[in-house]
Amino acid sequence: MRIVLFFFTMWLVAATVNAQNSNSCGLMVMAHGGSDQWNTAVESAVMPLRDEFPVAIAFGMANPVTMKAAVTELEEQHVDCIAVVRLFVSSHSFLHQTEYLLGLREDPPAFFISHGSHAHHGSKPVPLELSSSVIISETALLDAPEMGEVLAANALALSDSSGAESVIIIAHGAGDDKVNAEWIQKLDLLADSVRTTGIFNEVAVHSLREDWEEKRAKSEKEIRQFVETHSQNNGRTIVLPFRLYGLGPYEEVLDGLAYKSNGRGLLPSPAVTEWIRRTANELFVELEEIASAE
Structure with missing residues (x-):
């Protein structure tokens, strides 16, 4: 039975x-x-x-x-x-x-x-x-508040808590100026999670606009200038890629500059x-x- x-x-x-x-x-x-x-x-x-x-x-x-x-x-x-x-x-x-x-x-x-x-x-x-x-x-990752947590965690993992560090967050961006401005606005909101840690001098966001040659050239210049400026006088710059995985083309863009990065994107997290x-x-x-x- x-x-x-x-x-x-x-x-x-x-x-x-x-x-x-x-x-x-x-x-x-x-x-x-x-x-x-x-x-x-x-x-x-x-x-x-x-x-x-x-x-x-x-x-x-x-x-x-x-x-x-x-x-x-x-x-x-x-x-x-x-x-x-x-x-x-x-x-x-x-x-x-x-x-x-x-x-x-x-x-x-x-x-x-x-x-x-x-x-x-x-x-x-x-x-x-x-x-x-x-x-x-x-929605996508730019709309996800969870990604602010990822950025903050990645920044803190690279920081030496010296108070001499600045952070630049780099994303792909868009060719259309209006759409690119939306990228920057959303990315800047996520960057607030890094700012609220209170240990970085400055936290900036930039888009490379990777697929648009003339706009990319201007963006590359601005990104390199930020890293150069904030790496002077014993300063250090932390680079955070807002990409799903890896540093991507940003490594080539930053060639020859002094910065800190573990090449880690949003994954794994x-x-x-x-x-x-x-x-x-x-x-x-x-x-x-x-x-x-x-």
């Missing part, structure tokens, strides 16, 4: 789990992608979430191939709704293309980012086929995992509300 009861209990548990899975939401994390170390850092940040709900990662700049693979991976786990968290610095990054590919808007982007870093005119991309409902995050979790759960609630209203 006990054996029968045991197997009945196990069947009931399995049936309950399957029922939950058949009406569950999954998470797609979109990230730019890079070196093996870059990708591993993202996978490590996402790993704790796999115990909470189905998760798939789509590397690339709204790459339809990796996005489709992520959708398939989730739907094979019997999800019926997908929350898409875009692990990008800016909320503008590849948004139009992402919305189009996921069937959330009918008009394709004027320029379609394919497998490289270039935007192309050309044949109209085909939206992905999905059997799940989808919702996309409208549990705060990034927490932001992904918080954003995903907010999207899950929205999906549930949408389903209830139908």
Whole structure:
């Protein structure tokens, strides 16, 4: 009798789990992608979430191939709704293309980012086929207060508490002046977390505007000037990259200058995992509300 009861209990548990899975939401994390170390850092940040709900990662700049693979991976786990968290610095990054590919808007982007870093005119991309409902995050890392905590922690890890240090936080930036100003404004708010530590002489934020040659040249000059000026007279400059992983092109920009950096971006940090979790759960609630209203 006990054996029968045991197997009945196990069947009931399995049936309950399957029922939950058949009406569950999954998470797609979109990230730019890079070196093996870059990708591993993202996978490590996402790993704790796999115990909470189905998760798939789509590397690339709204790459339809990796996005489709992520959708398939989730739907094979019997999800019926997908929350898409875009692990990008800016909320503008590849948004139009992402919305189009996921069937959330009918008009394709004027320029379609394919497998490289270039935007192309050309044949109209085909939206992905999905059997799940989808919702996309409208915020990104620049909007996340948790990233201020990461910046402060990274600065303190490099500081000698001498009172002779200044900090410069460098981000990618944008070509459009208005959009770039938004980058700076948001980055400056996050920099307040570094300022409130009270141990740094000055905390500045700059954007390199990496992909726009003339604007980049001006930005490089300003960044180098800050580091040079604040490294004089026994001063020291701490460089914090506001990038998901690594120092990126900033090492070349700062070549020949004296500064302190461990080359660490926003990852690794549990705060990034927490932001992904918080954003995903907010999207899950929205999906549930949408389903209830139908």
